[in-house]
Amino acid sequence: MDKIKRFRRYEDSLMSLTAEILIRAVVRFKLGIKNESIKFNRTAYGKPYLEDYEDFHFNLSHSGSWVVCAAGSKAVGIDVEKIKEIDLNIAKRFFSKEEADDLFSKKEDEKIEYFFDLWTLKESYIKADGRGLSLPLNSFSFRIENENIIFTAESEQANYFFKKYDIDREYKLAVCSMESQFPEGIHIKSFEEVFEYLFSY
Numbered sequence: 001m002d003k004i005k006r007f008r009r010y011e012d013s014l015m016s017l018t019a020e021i022l023i024r025a026v027v028r029f030k031l032g033i034k035n036e037s038i039k040f041n042r043t044a045y046g047k048p049y050l051e052d053y054e055d056f057h058f059n060l061s062h063s064g065s066w067v068v069c070a071a072g073s074k075a076v077g078i079d080v081e082k083i084k085e086i087d088l089n090i091a092k093r094f095f096s097k098e099e100a101d102d103l104f105s106k107k108e109d110e111k112i113e114y115f116f117d118l119w120t121l122k123e124s125y126i127k128a129d130g131r132g133l134s135l136p137l138n139s140f141s142f143r144i145e146n147e148n149i150i151f152t153a154e155s156e157q158a159n160y161f162f163k164k165y166d167i168d169r170e171y172k173l174a175v176c177s178m179e180s181q182f183p184e185g186i187h188i189k190s191f192e193e194v195f196e197y198l199f200s201y
């Protein structure tokens with residue numbers, strides 16, 4: 001058990017490190033800043049940001065074999081999750097009542113995918129907002145109807161926009177942004193490509 005825990009921690013650290021390499025490469029590409037001059041900090045809630053560049057916003061997520069990043073000129077949140085078998089009853093604890101009702105009304109073979117669609121959308125929102133899990137997960141709600149994402153929150157809902165991206169059949173990926181325009185697709189790069197780009201002069 002202890003060995004598994006240690007391995008998990010090691011794996012998580014590797015993913016965090018990979019995420020840092022990825023965002024450093026993105027900053028270099030978008031802003032032309034060299035690696036050694038890039039400085040990050042974190043808000044009181046733990047959300048990382050780029051020091052001295054208030055108009056540059058980004059967010060990172062990692063799950064399984066993927067590390068993802070979204071960046072733009074307004075607040076952004078991203079979440080990737082590997083789809084796995086779980087006890088769907090946790091939706092009753094984490095999701096709003098409307099979300100849980102929608103989930104349990106789905107056909108049996110659609111429930112898991114829908115669960116992870118909602119999960120990643122909810123995570124993307126709390127990460128864009130920046131407060132993370134300090135924001136009660138049942139204080140806002142998503143519904144997906146024919147690929148349309150309908151978001152309702154006690155306040156602020158007009159300011160946030162959402163998009164789901166297909167990255168891998170075994171994963172869900174959602175992005176939340178205060179910008180209404182999203183890129184059509186995503187750029188996929190190998191670790192080696194990102195690493196080489198970051199450290200090339």
Ligand SMILES: CC(C)(COP(=O)(O)OP(=O)(O)OC[C@H]1O[C@@H](n2cnc3c(N)ncnc32)[C@H](O)[C@@H]1OP(=O)(O)O)[C@@H](O)C(=O)NCCC(=O)NCCS
Binds near residue numbers: 046048059078094127
């Ligand atoms: C920490 C949290 C912001 C994201 O956690 P997560 O989904 O497990 O992890 P992700 O890989 O998507 O994101 C982690 C990254 O988000 C960033 N992050 C950390 N705190 C953040 C915050 N307050 N706001 C935005 N981003 C944050 C960091 O870059 C972090 O990477 P690091 O751990 O390598 O430093 C928070 O939402 C959390 O703990 N979630 C737990 C999962 C859960 O219960 N979800 C219920 C959804 S229904």
